[in-house]
Amino acid sequence: MAVETRTGTGTQAPALEGMPLLGSLFDLKADSLGTYLRAQQRHGDVVRITAGPPGLRTVLHCIFSAEGAQQVLASESANFRKDNAFYQEVRDSFGNGLLTSQDEDYLRQRRLVQPLFTKRRVDGYASAVATETRAVVAAWEQAPGSVIDVGEEMMQLALRAVTRILFGIDVDATVDVVDRCFPVITDYVLRRGYSPANIPRTWPTPGNKRAATAMDELYAVCDGIISERRGGAAARGDDLLSLLAAATSADDLEFDAAELRDQVLIFLLAGHETTATSLAFSLHLLARHPEQQARAREEVSRVLGGRPPEAADLDRLPYLMQVLKEAMRLYPAAPVIGRSAVAATEVGGHTVPAGANVILAPWVTHRHPRYWPDPDRFDPDRFTPEAEAGRPRYAWFPFGGGPRACIGQHFSMLESVVALAMILRSYAFEAVDTEVPVSAGITLRVDGPMRCRIRALAD
Template sequence: MSTGVTAPGPAGKPLVGSFLDLTHRPLRTFLAARRDYGDVVRFHAGPPGLRAEFYAIFSPEGVHQILGSEAANFRKDNAFYDELRTSVGNGLLTSQDGDYQRQRRLIQPLFTRRRVDGYADAIGLEVQSLTERWRRTPDGVVDAADEMSRFALRTVARILFGADVEEAVAVVQRSFPALGAYVQDRGYAPIRIPRHWPTPANRRGAEAQQALYSICDRIIAERAVRGDVDADDLLALLGRARGEDGERLDPAELRDQVLVFLLAGHETTATSLAFALHLLAKHPEQRRLAQQEADSVLGGRAPTAADLEELPYITRVLKEAMRLYPAASLVGRRAVAETVIDGYTIPAGAQIVIAPWVTHRHPDHWDDPDRFDPDRFLPEQEKGRHRYAWYPFGGGPRACIGQHFSMLEAVLALGVLLRDFDVEVVDRRVALAQGITLRAASPMRIRVTARGGGS
């Protein structure tokens, strides 16, 4: 028997509830909901007869229940994950239960710190290529969002595919945005038209999905024919991965993991890097501190994995960028059984949203929360903070397997870019859009000027 009470929430519009606010202004709507109603808010959205009810949870304590202490009660069972699963397969991001446990057992050994540190050379090659291209930019103006998306995609594709990077990058750049928009639209639509109906949206989604499946299937098949027993890229390692009883990933499972790694491995890191550059371009004092550290540690050489521990200020810059602009700014779950969060009843079957965008700005845990201040992440500051006041990589049994890789890539890349370039802001204000991940919906231009020295 529940001991909680019913959560408060906005009434919304008479015919559609909060549907329009949540569709067009989700980040602003959730921030206002926490301010007006507290840490557990009940929403209604959609027209009569199709109206959905869900609960938004904003407190670190509530997030801990959902991701950590009661994680088994909160599943990835909602329309968005259904659509994502159908589009990119049943990989680590979308799988559940036995499928997830099996995949995690097979893949976890490939993401140890020692193994991931071996990817530093690939990161260095791609950031060197980026700096060379920036030096050739006539007016020095680049769009940070576009540039970091391209860099992060090329990096993860190189680590996945090795020499097959060029063709894979071209297909992913063309197809992932279209498939992401399709998933997003269907995931939040009150009525989902069957995928086999020949509507323009369904055709675009199917074409994008087929292009991604085809390039992955072709590379996997060619690898099987060649028998690259000595290859050490991630695809080869995934293909050779074995469980204690000899279990392995079949070709379809291999493709699903590759697609998830391509999606999760580039969009999240790209978001963090782009906003870190944009924030530093607007804050010269913090930029100078980061550049001094980069100059001192990196000198004129290529970065190595050992440099990660020697770049604490740049690491704090990235963490603060992830606080203000978390790539996964809204995350969904479904409650299996009734429970109580922060004193409010969450019914069995209820749809749940947790919002790093809001929790990362919670005034009970962050002073002046909209201010950019990397020193929030000094060790003494982090020590006294709730574990789930900052959770860009999730938490609990499904915490992101690629967290160390993401930080290694982002810190090393940002260090090299700041060593080699001054950055100044061009577009001070950037519109945001909430898709599969947070993204810029308007130009995010910065001006880059080559500094003395560097590589």
């Protein structure tokens, strides 16, 4: 495939200062998001960061502007591939699904999956989200001391919702396995993905064995449900797995069992952690800002009254949508996006060489003072239609962008708005933990409690 590039006469990007032999290795390990912010504040929108000893050194070319993000993800996306070591670790653990596949594999998978993510199809999942949210809201009546951890609660809600939509009635057993196995596997991916050198996965070390056991258990559950869906009456269900199992197109054969498992694992990974992060921080930010919380609740009460929310209500709840978008600006579920440059390219006046490891950081771009005045302040009115029209397209890109934009972004927004509306109608929130430490994992990781005191509201 020919790749169109603009090398121009770009200069070498400025480098972030680091240790003489190890560069910024320890800074990135201790606080990668803070390191990227510091790089942009000191050196601008294209910065080199080196990490690791000579011979094992990694050089990151970090691009922080909205215009640069658009170039990498959209206008010159063919020149920036998912070929880095981190994505390979994700492939090796969670399969070659839509998140990680490339070239013809990706195009074939996208053609098969796209019809299952039309707006009309996704809108039909609102009732499943409402069912799981109703159960969570009811359980909070028994919360000790009327205090809950919204991070943990939203992780459970999002996991149960995506599991119900994927598997139908097979919720409880599957949630238990995913809840137990996912943290083991994701921690393993992170350790290997950011290490300058790794031993083979087949060596019988404690870490390898723990990860292999977790993967075997997770794969077995998925394979068992897939086998049921591909035989008998179960295959005629309307859960997402049944639809995936039956998916065909004019140009492609159907998914085989291994490919189905890959898609299911990626949907589980991308479909619950990202939405849980957006929901948790929306609630926590509202808990810290009572005026905005009251405004959002008033809108929900006025629009919905006592009825359950529906997909059509997304357009009728504009302020709630603004709250969600502002939470996703401050706490993007995918805070860092990696690519590998195929050919030398000029970005922002600097040359990104062929083969370079390229980092986009929504965490930084979403705080860029050029697009976001007083960037650390929570202000949902940044997302009125007029305000959005005045910013570059990629000043806000929590779902990525271009041809590899997240296929589930409408589902994520639908789930979040439906859940937030039901929760705010039932409870008022006051933050117990006002600061929440975070770090970059496969998705944004919460490294501390997100406790809120809740008060039940009259119907």
